[in-house]
Amino acid sequence: MIHIVDYKAGNITSVQRALNFLGVESVITADSDSIRRAEKVIFPGVGQAASAMKALRERGLDQALRDAFARGIPILGICLGAQIVLTRSEEGGTDCVDLLPGECKRFAFSDPALKIPHIGWNRVRLVRDHPMLRGMGPEDEFYFDHSYYPLPEDPARILAECEYGITFPAVIGSANLIAVQFHPEKSGPAGLRILTNFAGWNGTEKAE
Amino acid sequence: MLSKRIIACLDVRDGKLAKSVKFVDTHDIGDPVETARRYYEAGIDELVFYDITASSDHRDILLDVVSAVAAQVFIPFSVGGGLRTVEDCSKVLLAGAEKVNVNTAAVQNPQLIAEASRAFGAQCVVLSMDVLAVPHSVAAPSGYEIVTHGGRNRTGIDALAWARRGEELGAGELVVNSIDADGTQEGYEINLTRKMAEAVRIPVIASGGGGKAEHLYQVLTAGKADAALVASLLHYGITTVAELKKYLDQKGVKVRMT
Numbered sequence: 001m002i003h004i005v006d007y008k009a010g011n012i013t014s015v016q017r018a019l020n021f022l023g024v025e026s027v028i029t030a031d032s033d034s035i036r037r038a039e040k041v042i043f044p045g046v047g048q049a050a051s052a053m054k055a056l057r058e059r060g061l062d063q064a065l066r067d068a069f070a071r072g073i074p075i076l077g078i079c080l081g082a083q084i085v086l087t088r089s090e091e092g093g094t095d096c097v098d099l100l101p102g103e104c105k106r107f108a109f110s111d112p113a114l115k116i117p118h119i120g121w122n123r124v125r126l127v128r129d130h131p132m133l134r135g136m137g138p139e140d141e142f143y144f145d146h147s148y149y150p151l152p153e154d155p156a157r158i159l160a161e162c163e164y165g166i167t168f169p170a171v172i173g174s175a176n177l178i179a180v181q182f183h184p185e186k187s188g189p190a191g192l193r194i195l196t197n198f199a200g201w202n203g204t205e206k207a208e
Numbered sequence: 209m210l211s212k213r214i215i216a217c218l219d220v221r222d223g224k225l226a227k228s229v230k231f232v233d234t235h236d237i238g239d240p241v242e243t244a245r246r247y248y249e250a251g252i253d254e255l256v257f258y259d260i261t262a263s264s265d266h267r268d269i270l271l272d273v274v275s276a277v278a279a280q281v282f283i284p285f286s287v288g289g290g291l292r293t294v295e296d297c298s299k300v301l302l303a304g305a306e307k308v309n310v311n312t313a314a315v316q317n318p319q320l321i322a323e324a325s326r327a328f329g330a331q332c333v334v335l336s337m338d339v340l341a342v343p344h345s346v347a348a349p350s351g352y353e354i355v356t357h358g359g360r361n362r363t364g365i366d367a368l369a370w371a372r373r374g375e376e377l378g379a380g381e382l383v384v385n386s387i388d389a390d391g392t393q394e395g396y397e398i399n400l401t402r403k404m405a406e407a408v409r410i411p412v413i414a415s416g417g418g419g420k421a422e423h424l425y426q427v428l429t430a431g432k433a434d435a436a437l438v439a440s441l442l443h444y445g446i447t448t449v450a451e452l453k454k455y456l457d458q459k460g461v462k463v464r465m466t
Contacts, residue, residue, distance in 0.1 A: 011305075013302065013304065014304060017304060021280065046328075046329050112409060115410055117331055117380060119411050120253070120434065121210070121253055121464040122211065123209070123211075145284075164209070183284075186282060186284045186306060192282055
């Protein structure tokens, strides 16, 4: 059973719809004790870092996520959920959940042809093997929709990259945490494969 | 590098697929859910559903279409037509849409863009506009004017000024639909699309007039569009998603190959 963290940040039901389609059981919850005791957690979200952190703190979900992470259970962060697992975000100078040391940065381009947000399909290049990224091909594209990107302090935490004006981390991970900047639930078969991998992942970086 | 998107537009009336020609007459051509799934499997990048249901009694039928699509189609799709309030927007998002499209209601009440953007985030709010080419004037210095109600009502608002205002108010993307080109299948309005793309920093989706692969090539290169909306081209089986992408790929346009 996968617990999907509900903190009123965007359309989290689309993650559950994709899991239903794959035949993977899930439950959407805003209850911090349920997250603390969960076997597996998906931390989705779209929107703003500051309001998201406020909503998490009000429900004690930030501490519940830290406790769940410390227990070693598999955690998947998606989009905003992939950003606010870091220490802080440039978006409103926000202190975040801090499962992984690093900062969330805003895109800054002088070329007006580079639109912000980065919206659409883009290729993701694997930089390190990981069981969660098994089956990913060099031509696979994923759906992005964001103005900020996660930058871990330790470059070894970057598992896959994407090019948009700059090279930025598209997938980061540390131990039992994996975080994807794109939307696997909106990225067609390539995205669904990541959710399938998560359903079977034991939370270690070694292949089972 | 970001791929240029091909977006299929599905006009839905009373839960059935319709395709408008010059916005005057429409006729049903099939089941929107089945069509959406077929395009998804063929590798379309995104979908847009426009509800052209006349009677508000039948609006809830659209929500059923949206949730049926969301259960089996795992790419982004937006829904527009008749969304007048944040609550209307919230209903289609909860039913499974990724984004909302606002058009006439935003012209009548620009704050709808700001309110929806605050409630759901800019990435969720697509400002759709119907544009008519007009003689240059003080009111419409760009030579393009916003029209509403499917092109029947002139507004006196300059299209470029409206696009910039929409961006400021918090729209995350623009759909620029040329009333002059819509339904003609003779090509997108390249000049209009390019002016729009140069006027804003948010993605511009070209709409109206796509009749063959070459038209998409033109609007995605010379027209500087980030995405192109297609309808008849696919609905009538004139071409396929795979053929369009193969053509664009061979011409050096970056598209998602599946």
